[in-house]
Amino acid sequence: MNQDEISERGLVLLGCGKMGGAMLKGWLAGGLPAASVWVIDPAPAPWLTEAGVRVNEELPEAPAMTILAVKPQMMGDALPQVAALSGRTVFLSIAAGTTIATLEAELGGEAAVIRAMPNTPAAVGRGITAIIGNQAVDEGALSLAEDLLGAVGQTVRLDDEAQMDAVTAVSGSGPAYVFHLIEVLAAAGEAEGLTPELAMALARATVGGAGVLAEEADETPSELRVNVTSPGGTTQAALEVLMDAETGFPPLLKRAVAAAARRSRELGQ
Numbered sequence: 707m708n709q710d711e712i713s714e715r716g717l718v719l720l721g722c723g724k725m726g727g728a729m730l731k732g733w734l735a736g737g738l739p740a741a742s743v744w745v746i747d748p749a750p751a752p753w754l755t756e757a758g759v760r761v762n763e764e765l766p767e768a769p770a771m772t773i774l775a776v777k778p779q780m781m782g783d784a785l786p787q788v789a790a791l792s793g794r795t796v797f798l799s800i801a802a803g804t805t806i807a808t809l810e811a812e813l814g815g816e817a818a819v820i821r822a823m824p825n826t827p828a829a830v831g832r833g834i835t836a837i838i839g840n841q842a843v844d845e846g847a848l849s850l851a852e853d854l855l856g857a858v859g860q861t862v863r864l865d866d867e868a869q870m871d872a873v874t875a876v877s878g879s880g881p882a883y884v885f886h887l888i889e890v891l892a893a894a895g896e897a898e899g900l901t902p903e904l905a906m907a908l909a910r911a912t913v914g915g916a917g918v919l920a921e922e923a924d925e926t927p928s929e930l931r932v933n934v935t936s937p938g939g940t941t942q943a944a945l946e947v948l949m950d951a952e953t954g955f956p957p958l959l960k961r962a963v964a965a966a967a968r969r970s971r972e973l974g975q
């Protein structure tokens with residue numbers, strides 16, 4: 707991370723709940739000085755004060771980055787608290803649905819605005835964040851955002867803001883789908899006679915381990931799946947259920963992701 711600029715000029719977090727908090731935990735763990743962080747939140751979590759960040763204090767003159775991490779529905783009420791920084795900071799919004807045009811309308815057309823979609827594995831440095839900036843965002847600001855977000859996982863640049871709804875549906879909301887997979891895999895193990903504790907331990911380690919393998923192995927996810935699947939064996943029996951074109955994962959996840967993308971578009975109206 708370009709820690710010098712953030713340390714010198716400061717980082718503001720407007721809203722620090724589950725997602726803002728996940729990123730902040732990652733940044734602090736990565737060495738960002740707590741004294742360089744200003745949080746504005748009417749209901750700050752107790753760990754923030756314990757961590758040494760400045761909570762609801764007067765803001766710095768020109769913070770390097772101002773993260774907008776309130777719910778989309780709260781954005782209109784919350785923005786006036788930071789709007790005066792316009793022209794002296796780069797705003798980075800993580801709000802689902804909220805468009806750059808909506809933010810520009812509140813912050814002024816000259817405001818440098820980056821729209822981003824992170825995800826909660828940022829808390830353990832394994833997030834992925836997609837970003838796109840408005841006309842006022844120069845390469846230096848985008849690089850700074852990448853440095854900051856890169857400290858809590860991977861970053862990707864989008865070339866069209868319209869991609870953000872699908873990104874939100876895949877990687878922003880995606881961790882919830884995977885956590886639910888763990889829940890239902892454990893429940894299915896219980897149905898086959900395992901204790902709840904054993905079933906959950908197996909499901910959690912299996913999904914976690916498969917995730918790391920999928921990221922780190924040279925093989926594609928499809929090849930890794932084939933590696934598990936002995937012809938005529940147990941995995942094949944399960945995959946015939948899960949890969950069914952009518953009732954399996956393909957149509958189910960397609961519907962789920964489409965519903966999330968649709969909701970993202972609705973939130974932007």
Ligand SMILES: NC(=O)c1ccc[n+]([C@@H]2O[C@H](COP(=O)([O-])OP(=O)(O)OC[C@H]3O[C@@H](n4cnc5c(N)ncnc54)[C@H](O)[C@@H]3O)[C@@H](O)[C@H]2O)c1
Binds near residue numbers: 776878
């Ligand atoms: N949770 C996720 O996995 C996730 C992932 C990507 C993006 N997001 C986006 O991040 C944003 C925050 O989501 P979250 O899940 O962290 O929600 P959250 O409710 O956990 O956090 C929102 C925080 O904003 C604070 N807040 C409310 N009104 C405020 C105001 N007027 N001024 C300042 N702070 C105020 C709340 O006290 C709370 O701490 C949303 O826009 C969401 O779309 C969330």
